[in-house]
Amino acid sequence: MPEGEVVASPTRDDGGGMEEEAGASQVVTPWEVGSKDGGKINYDKLIVDFGCTKMDADTVSRIERLTGRPAHPFLRRNVFFAHRDFDKILDSYEKGEKFYLYTGRGPSSESLHLGHLVPFMFTKYLQDAFKVPLVIQLTDDEKFMWKDLKLDEARRLARENAKDIIACGFDVSRTFIFSDFEYVGGEFYRNMVRIAKCVTLNQVRGIFGFVGEDHIGKVMFPPIQAAPSFPTSFPHLFGDANQSKNIRCLIPCAIDQDPYFRMTRDAAPRLGFHKPALIESSFFPALQGESGKMSASDPNSAIYVSDNPKQIKDKINKSFSGGRDTAEEQRKFGANIEVDIAVKYLGFFLDDDKELARIKEEYRTGKLLTGEVKKILIDVLVAMVERHRRARAAVTEEMIDVFMAPRPLPHMFG
């Protein structure tokens, strides 16, 4: 599920590439994100190629008006830059109709990195702002199927990752976290089968690039990620089909997950559901820079929420810089802030718009040196990771059990 970042992307090890829906120069699938010429992802082109809608300033203002609170920095700064039918969610919200949020994660590693946090931080904001229920899918089955991982290890990682997710501050009275290996069954399973009946083998080969040598677990997975888009998959939350069928779903995720939900949206009206709406983010850049080679296995390409202050400092200090080679040159010519990783990371995690603008301007014009900007970022990240570490340490096994128990939610809506 929504990986939210580039650095940990390819879980795929065979050569099967997606058909070039993203255009000739870039490839964006749930398993592969890259640009053939080694350049940056062209997100405007992605919007056109995928057929989604650009998130515009009017929509951001409308969110502020409807929720009575300032838009999240990820909205103001266009991190969540695209959507599908998000306007319909707002229309129906304005009319007092219910919707729910759905996001998720493939639990492939012991610890999350900053990129993994992005969709969860944003989802928490949406949950708080709209006061809506949230379902979070942990696709331990996906990770077992794609990786050389024992099944029980995948289940263990799901629970470990649930701790990090809970540490993001979700409201337990509005949040249901589930692992596929635990939860699949009943109406969820029946929706999986309904969806599977709507999608041909040729279609999944086209959408996901599956090849004959792939095992059939991969082929059966897309309906599993699709099923939470339909409210009847959660009868303990929303009641039976008569009560729940019309509840809309909004999925915050990184845009590499779009193929799953294009497929889901095709199936939805045939099964009598609304098409799930999407709000989609760009990718979180690797420390080595946006055009650098991405590596899933290199722990130095990302900052993990388990990193200590020294590790964070060392990693940031080695990160790709848009500053000049010497202090003199930097004073004279200023930095290229378009490629500078410290600036990009501050864009994600420094909340204060004015302060961010000041740093960018002073860095661009040479008033600030690379080391100074990195120092600001290190302080921001050390504080953030420390806050996360403390929150995670407070998550008990009992809390995980409560979040993961299929149950009615006491304050689900409103």
Place this chain on the structure above:
Amino acid sequence: MPEGEVVASPTRDDGGGMEEEAGASQVVTPWEVGSKDGGKINYDKLIVDFGCTKMDADTVSRIERLTGRPAHPFLRRNVFFAHRDFDKILDSYEKGEKFYLYTGRGPSSESLHLGHLVPFMFTKYLQDAFKVPLVIQLTDDEKFMWKDLKLDEARRLARENAKDIIACGFDVSRTFIFSDFEYVGGEFYRNMVRIAKCVTLNQVRGIFGFVGEDHIGKVMFPPIQAAPSFPTSFPHLFGDANQSKNIRCLIPCAIDQDPYFRMTRDAAPRLGFHKPALIESSFFPALQGESGKMSASDPNSAIYVSDNPKQIKDKINKSFSGGRDTAEEQRKFGANIEVDIAVKYLGFFLDDDKELARIKEEYRTGKLLTGEVKKILIDVLVAMVERHRRARAAVTEEMIDVFMAPRPLPHMFG
């Protein structure tokens, strides 16, 4: 699952044929059973092509010795003519080790016909003789996926068919009946995923003949039919993996289901399970004769357990006969009992070996006329169907609930 007959076979409507594992002249898959030259199925050739073992007289004697009761007519008369590793089941049974039975049915119609009863009658004999637990899978998901059937209708048919299955006399203290749409989840689902990870898309295309236009539900189904072959799929019966992993499974079914279990047997050792053993039947012939055109939709090609005596009489009287055109010719030349459907049906359902031998001999030599033999069969079938009808009428909703409740079985073994 085990259809046990030819008449209701093709649920498949596209043209994708199986690779010709059964040899150039005959095709036997779960969806298609036929011989290209319009002739009979050559079962000896099927044994060689599939790589299973012929059921021999020594094994039948051994069953009698081990169970202390006469072999079922289906064994004595070679209806269950082939097996895989059945000798290993007997070896381990002799050593006092446990095994369980697994069979099933795809609930595609309101009522069962006689061919559908064959595997269940035989499974009941095995359960009684060996005193072992039995799981019966109702693949309502399969029928929903393969047929133009609403999901709730598939579930309803599963429950209707459960009545007919229970009416066969299974011991409720040793029998668990489940529908996939109700039961899939937990360790069953985890086994599905484990199995799916062991099988490539190329393999299922080779085994089942799936094509690109098929929906992906079809591709995900084989692991669903495979999962009950592994005892850990039923923790409420057999306990956790440590307790249950070594329990062997014996599957009575018609030989058209062999492809599913070839696939399952390949996966089993990789997942730490015994390969499931199989005991496989030939097909139940259509009323129009073994070489006649089979039709799923023609109710006149089979006798249903819901048919009344008049319908049974009319259908049998129209069945394909090996007798002569006139009484005079029959007296003079006798019947061809190799192709006579009445004789074949008596071979299935007339228990008395001597009486059967007498009828065949007198019919073959012209002492008995076609009408007389058909009359004998009609009496046998009317009694049998009436017995079934009464047993079915006595099956209450509560009894179905008990059979279908995931629960420990009080007298599971011995």
